[in-house]
Amino acid sequence: MKLRTLVISLLALLVGTGVQAQSLADAEASMEYYLPQDVEYDESIPTPQEVLGMVPGEWHVRHDQLVQYMHAVAEASKRVTIHKFGETYEDRDLVYLTVTAPSNHQNIDQIREEHVALTDPAKSGELNTADMPIVLYMGYSIHGDEPSGSNASMLVAYYMAAAQGQEIEEKLQNSVILLDPSLNPDGLNRFASWANTHKSKNTVADPNSMELNQRWPSGRTNHYWFDLNRDWMLVQHPTSQGRIDNFHKWKPNILTDHHEMGTNSTFFFQPGIQSRTHPITPEKNQNLTKAIADYHAEIFDENQRLYYSQESFDDFYYGKGSTYPDVNGSIGILFEQASSRGHAQESEHGVLKFPFTIKNQFLTSLSTWEASQNLRQEILNYQRNFYKQAKEAGEDADIEGYVFGTDDDQARTYHLAELLRRHKVDLYDLNQDITVDGKNFKSGSSYMIPSDQKQYRFVKALFERRTTFTDSLFYDVSTWTMPYAFNLPFAELQGRDYSDDLLGNKVDGLPEFPNGEVLGGKSDYAYVFEWDEYYSPRAVNRLLEAGVRVKVASKPFTGVTADGTHEFDYGTILVPLGPQSVDQEKIYKLVQKAAGEDGLTVYSVGTGLTPNGIDLGSGSFETLEQPSVALLSGDGASPYEAGEVWHLLDQRFEMPPTLFPMDRVERADLDRYNVMVMVSGSYDNLSDRATKKIKRWTQNGGTLITTKYANNWAERNGLANIEYLNGDEESEEEQEVTPKPYADMSQARGAQYIGGTIFDTKLDLTHPLGYGYNDEDLTVFRNSTLFIKKAENPYATPLYYTEDPLASGYVSDENLEKLSGTAAVVVSDVGSGRVISMTDNPNFRAFWFGTNKLFMNAIFFGQTIDGGSGN
Structure with missing residues (x-):
C-alpha cells in the first residue's frame, strides 16, 4: 500500500468508524484532515506541501503560489491541462485547469464542439445526451478576502488528479471540469499579504486582532476596487472578459461560485429566496438547483456541518457568478462559508479555524461533482431545452426586435x-x-x-x-x-x-471601434470638434498636457469648415493655432490622434468669422485648464465609488487622479490641484484644520465634486448650500402608530431601501454640466434615499428628477413621491470656487457610460460655471 494511503487509513482507524471529528476546534491544516479516507492517491501527483512547503490553511496562499501549484499538477497528471486566458490589471496570470479522463483529453475539441452544439436549436436535436460528458465550471474566491475557496481549489485539483478507483475514473469519463482557482487574483494576493503579515506564531483568534481587521480598501475587490462578482454581465474588466469568453467557449452546465460571509454564520448553498428569483429564469433551473442541494446537505450531514438554504440570498441580478449562468442555460450555485477572515477567529459556534472553512468549500466541490453525475442527463437535456424554448419564445415574442x-x-x-x-x-x-x-x-x-x-x-x-x-x-x-x-x-x-x-x-466577433477623421486636413487657423463623443475628454486632456491652448464655447455658433458650414452646439472645443507656443505640426498630429483613437470628427476652420452665433475670438469661448484631480481616499470614503472614479480617469481617459489620503490634507499643498472629488462617505476622519483648508482651497477657485453622502459632509461644513427633503410634518392624528407583527419588520424596512433603480431626469443643455448632451431627457441610476430640494437660485439646479421619474426598477410609493421633482445636481458658490453636489453616483460599476459625461463635465467645466448661477 502506498505510504500516503497508509497514513490516511491509519487515521481512519484512530477515529474508530472512519468518520472524522468535525468540530471547529478539531480543524487542522493537514491533508489527512481534508481528504476522504477511503480513497487511494497516486503518489506521482504532488501535494501542495510538496510544491509550496505548506498545507492549505497553514498560511494564506499567494496567487503566484496558487498558479505554481496548478502548473505542477498539470505537469504531473494526464487528467489535467492548464490554460492561460489573460492577465489582471496587476499583470497576474489568469488560468484555469481542464480536468477530465485522459481519453477525453485526446479528443477534447470534439467534446467541446458537441457540447456547445447542444445550445444550438438547429443542431441539438441530433445529439444523444446519454453518453455526453457534463461540463462543470468551478470558480473560487471572486472576493479576495474570502480566501477559503481559492485555498480549497488546491485540494480539489489534487483530489481530481490523484484519487484512484473505478468510481473516480467513471466520474472523469462522464465530466469535464473547468477549475478556475482564483476569480480575483489581485484581491486574493492583497488579502494574503495582509493576513500572513499579521499572523502570530501562536494563533490569535481575538476579533480585535489586526490580522482580522483589514485596512481600507480591503482585499475584497480588484485592483481598481471593483466588486468583480457584479461584473459577469457588465464585463468591464479584463478578468470578467476572459472568463465570459471561457464560459461561452464551453457553455458549462453547472457553475459553482465559492464565497464567504460573516464569522457568526454557518454555511449557505442555493437555491436562495424563491420569491426573488428573476422571472426570466425557468422554474426547472430552480428545481435542479434544489436537487443538487440535496447532495450538499447529505455531505454536510455526514460531516456534522451546520448549513441553511433558501434564505438571505437570491437569484435576481444576472451580473453575479451564481446568476449569470441561469440566463444562459446553466445552473449557477452560490456557496457562502462563515469566514475566519484570518487564520482563526472567535465565533458564537466556537473558534472558527481557517482549515475548517477550507474543508467546507472542498466538500461542496465534491458534492457538486457527485450531483452532476447522478443528474447528468437531466441537466444536459435541460440545457438543450433552455435554448430551444428561448428561441421559440423569441419567435413568438410581441417585441420582434430592438x-x-x-x-x-x-x-x-x-x-x-x-x-x-x-x-x-x-x-x-x-x-x-x-x-x-x-x-x-x-x-x-x-x-x-x-x-x-x-x-x-x-x-x-x-x-x-x-x-x-x-x-x-x-x-x-x-x-x-x-x-x-x-x-x-x-x-x-x-x-x-x-x-x-x-x-x-x-457582426462577427467584436465590433470595430468607430473611426473619426479630420475634415479638411491640416488647418492654418483653427480646429474645432464637438464634445458629444464619449472620448472627447481624453482628446482635450492630451492637448492640454502637450501645452496646447484649448477653449470651450459657452454659446452655439455656425462655423465655416472646409466642406461648407456646420452648426456647433454648447461645449464645442476650439483649438486656435494663432496664440500657441506648440508647433502647428504637433497640434495637427494630436488632432489626428484624437480622430483615430478617440473617434472624433475634427473640423479644419480657415476663418474666425461665423455666419451665425459667436465668432471664434469671442469672450464666450472660455480657456480651459488641464484638470489636476485629487481623489480623497481612505477610511470614510466608499472604496467602490472611489475605485470607479480612479478606473474612469486612469483606464478610459488617461488622466489618473492622485489618490489622496485624508490624513495628508492638512499638511499638503492643495494648490497643485484644481479639482477635488469626494465620493460617497462620512469623512469624519477629516480634522477641523483639514476641513478649513479644503474650504479655503475652494474659495480660491477650486472645483469640489461631492457625490451621494459626501454631500452631508459638505453641507455640514458650509461648503454646499443644499437643503434636504425630510418629508412633510404629519398631524398628531396621522402620527398614531399602528402595531405590526414583529416578523414583518425586516421586510417593511427593506421595502424602503432603494437598492438600485433607474429614474428620469431633466438636464439643462445650456449649462456647462450639460455640454455634449443632445437630449434634455437623461436616465440616471440611484441607490440611496438622499433627497435634496431644488436650489433657490433657478440656475443652480442643472439636473432634476421629473414629476413621474420611475423608468425601471423597484421603488416604494413613499420614496417615489419624495423623489419626484427633487434635485439631482446642485451647484453652490464658495468664493471663487464651485461645489457640485450630485445626489447619485454617475460612474456606477463602470457601465453607466451615459452619466460618465456628467461627471467629466464637472471636472473639465466646473471652473467655467458663472458665479451668479450658484446657490
Missing part, C-alpha cells in the same frame, strides 16, 4: 454593441434609416437585435423595463436596462415596425 444607436456619440453605441457581442448576442448593422416612436435611427450608426435567436432570454433581460415585482427586497440592484445606462436611443420593434430587411451585415 434597435439602438446614435450618430452623436458612436463610442457609446460601440461599447453597448461590444458588451452584447461578448455575450454572443446576434447583432446586425441597421440596414436602412428608420423612425420609431419619434426616434431616428440611422444606418451606419445603429444596430439591430432580432428576438428570434437563442440568446433571446438574455436580450430581454438587458432591454426590459420592469417596474412591478413579486418581492420588494433585493440582494442587489432591481434593474439594469442597458440602453438607459449608455444613454442611447432605443426602440422596441413590433408589427409593421420590424422587418428582416432592417438586418444588415451580421
Whole structure:
C-alpha cells in the first residue's frame, strides 16, 4: 500500500468508524484532515506541501503560489491541462485547469464542439445526451478576502488528479471540469499579504486582532476596487472578459461560485429566496438547483456541518457568478462559508479555524461533482431545452426586435454593441434609416437585435423595463436596462415596425471601434470638434498636457469648415493655432490622434468669422485648464465609488487622479490641484484644520465634486448650500402608530431601501454640466434615499428628477413621491470656487457610460460655471 494511503487509513482507524471529528476546534491544516479516507492517491501527483512547503490553511496562499501549484499538477497528471486566458490589471496570470479522463483529453475539441452544439436549436436535436460528458465550471474566491475557496481549489485539483478507483475514473469519463482557482487574483494576493503579515506564531483568534481587521480598501475587490462578482454581465474588466469568453467557449452546465460571509454564520448553498428569483429564469433551473442541494446537505450531514438554504440570498441580478449562468442555460450555485477572515477567529459556534472553512468549500466541490453525475442527463437535456424554448419564445415574442444607436456619440453605441457581442448576442448593422416612436435611427450608426435567436432570454433581460415585482427586497440592484445606462436611443420593434430587411451585415466577433477623421486636413487657423463623443475628454486632456491652448464655447455658433458650414452646439472645443507656443505640426498630429483613437470628427476652420452665433475670438469661448484631480481616499470614503472614479480617469481617459489620503490634507499643498472629488462617505476622519483648508482651497477657485453622502459632509461644513427633503410634518392624528407583527419588520424596512433603480431626469443643455448632451431627457441610476430640494437660485439646479421619474426598477410609493421633482445636481458658490453636489453616483460599476459625461463635465467645466448661477 502506498505510504500516503497508509497514513490516511491509519487515521481512519484512530477515529474508530472512519468518520472524522468535525468540530471547529478539531480543524487542522493537514491533508489527512481534508481528504476522504477511503480513497487511494497516486503518489506521482504532488501535494501542495510538496510544491509550496505548506498545507492549505497553514498560511494564506499567494496567487503566484496558487498558479505554481496548478502548473505542477498539470505537469504531473494526464487528467489535467492548464490554460492561460489573460492577465489582471496587476499583470497576474489568469488560468484555469481542464480536468477530465485522459481519453477525453485526446479528443477534447470534439467534446467541446458537441457540447456547445447542444445550445444550438438547429443542431441539438441530433445529439444523444446519454453518453455526453457534463461540463462543470468551478470558480473560487471572486472576493479576495474570502480566501477559503481559492485555498480549497488546491485540494480539489489534487483530489481530481490523484484519487484512484473505478468510481473516480467513471466520474472523469462522464465530466469535464473547468477549475478556475482564483476569480480575483489581485484581491486574493492583497488579502494574503495582509493576513500572513499579521499572523502570530501562536494563533490569535481575538476579533480585535489586526490580522482580522483589514485596512481600507480591503482585499475584497480588484485592483481598481471593483466588486468583480457584479461584473459577469457588465464585463468591464479584463478578468470578467476572459472568463465570459471561457464560459461561452464551453457553455458549462453547472457553475459553482465559492464565497464567504460573516464569522457568526454557518454555511449557505442555493437555491436562495424563491420569491426573488428573476422571472426570466425557468422554474426547472430552480428545481435542479434544489436537487443538487440535496447532495450538499447529505455531505454536510455526514460531516456534522451546520448549513441553511433558501434564505438571505437570491437569484435576481444576472451580473453575479451564481446568476449569470441561469440566463444562459446553466445552473449557477452560490456557496457562502462563515469566514475566519484570518487564520482563526472567535465565533458564537466556537473558534472558527481557517482549515475548517477550507474543508467546507472542498466538500461542496465534491458534492457538486457527485450531483452532476447522478443528474447528468437531466441537466444536459435541460440545457438543450433552455435554448430551444428561448428561441421559440423569441419567435413568438410581441417585441420582434430592438434597435439602438446614435450618430452623436458612436463610442457609446460601440461599447453597448461590444458588451452584447461578448455575450454572443446576434447583432446586425441597421440596414436602412428608420423612425420609431419619434426616434431616428440611422444606418451606419445603429444596430439591430432580432428576438428570434437563442440568446433571446438574455436580450430581454438587458432591454426590459420592469417596474412591478413579486418581492420588494433585493440582494442587489432591481434593474439594469442597458440602453438607459449608455444613454442611447432605443426602440422596441413590433408589427409593421420590424422587418428582416432592417438586418444588415451580421457582426462577427467584436465590433470595430468607430473611426473619426479630420475634415479638411491640416488647418492654418483653427480646429474645432464637438464634445458629444464619449472620448472627447481624453482628446482635450492630451492637448492640454502637450501645452496646447484649448477653449470651450459657452454659446452655439455656425462655423465655416472646409466642406461648407456646420452648426456647433454648447461645449464645442476650439483649438486656435494663432496664440500657441506648440508647433502647428504637433497640434495637427494630436488632432489626428484624437480622430483615430478617440473617434472624433475634427473640423479644419480657415476663418474666425461665423455666419451665425459667436465668432471664434469671442469672450464666450472660455480657456480651459488641464484638470489636476485629487481623489480623497481612505477610511470614510466608499472604496467602490472611489475605485470607479480612479478606473474612469486612469483606464478610459488617461488622466489618473492622485489618490489622496485624508490624513495628508492638512499638511499638503492643495494648490497643485484644481479639482477635488469626494465620493460617497462620512469623512469624519477629516480634522477641523483639514476641513478649513479644503474650504479655503475652494474659495480660491477650486472645483469640489461631492457625490451621494459626501454631500452631508459638505453641507455640514458650509461648503454646499443644499437643503434636504425630510418629508412633510404629519398631524398628531396621522402620527398614531399602528402595531405590526414583529416578523414583518425586516421586510417593511427593506421595502424602503432603494437598492438600485433607474429614474428620469431633466438636464439643462445650456449649462456647462450639460455640454455634449443632445437630449434634455437623461436616465440616471440611484441607490440611496438622499433627497435634496431644488436650489433657490433657478440656475443652480442643472439636473432634476421629473414629476413621474420611475423608468425601471423597484421603488416604494413613499420614496417615489419624495423623489419626484427633487434635485439631482446642485451647484453652490464658495468664493471663487464651485461645489457640485450630485445626489447619485454617475460612474456606477463602470457601465453607466451615459452619466460618465456628467461627471467629466464637472471636472473639465466646473471652473467655467458663472458665479451668479450658484446657490
